[in-house]
Amino acid sequence: MAAGNRLWGDRLACADGSIAAYQRLGNVGAAPVESSSPPSGAPRFGPDVVDRWSVDCGDGPTTLYTNLYRCGEICLPGGLRIVPGATAKEMEAMSAAAEARDMVAMHAAGERLVGVGRDFEVTWLVAASVAESAGDWSNAVAYWQGAIGILDTASSRASLAEALARSGRDVEARLELNTLLARYGDSPLRPQLVCTQSLLETDRQRQMALAEEACTGGWPRCCGSP
Secondary structure (H helix, E strand, C coil), X not given: CCCCCCHHHHCEECCCCCECEEXXXXXXEECCCCCCCCCCCCCCCCCCEEEEEEEECCCCEEEEEEECCCCXXXXXXXXXXXXXXXXXXXXXXXXXXXXXXXXXXXXXHHHHHHHHCCCCHHHHHHHXXXXXXXXXXXXXXXXXXXXXXXXXXXXXXXXXXXXXXXXXXXXXXXXXXXXXXXXXXXXXXXXXXXXXXXXXXXCHHHHHHHHHHHHHCCCHHHCCXX
């Protein structure tokens, strides 16, 4: 993974399906022994290089040493998995279809995506974000629910509440939003929560005031009108 110094192409997943957070700590020099898995047919090109990384699955960082040029998918550390290549392929296909405004192809790619990568948090996060970008709020709801099923976070809950509101499921949106406002009303999530609140507001003047607050706070989807 020399190119870009990315662990397994940003597809390194924890045991629960969430994507590991990692940071490269630097190079520690030549490997103490020659790799046992040189590239097939490749010429020898000097000592292998070892990098040191900090990898965190939410329970504290672990130091991980990697051979910069060898091993690949067959040498995953214990307790970690790699998101399948087919999942990454369908993520790209779904994004490309959304950019082309081809909703049929986007839905098909989304179904394939959650089929091959349903055990990984990143699958649902990408699918939800792509659906939102295309204004497909009904499917965005399902994708955010899938993300919460893997890793329940306040951020995903806030996005679910907004998707519920934008897809017309007001009763469910209010239940989700009220809980979030009580817990995170003064957190960085506030602009998104206020935007969702504006979507559910029936008084036009109050609705516009909430939308303006959300926009000013940094939630652009509420800028101009909710």
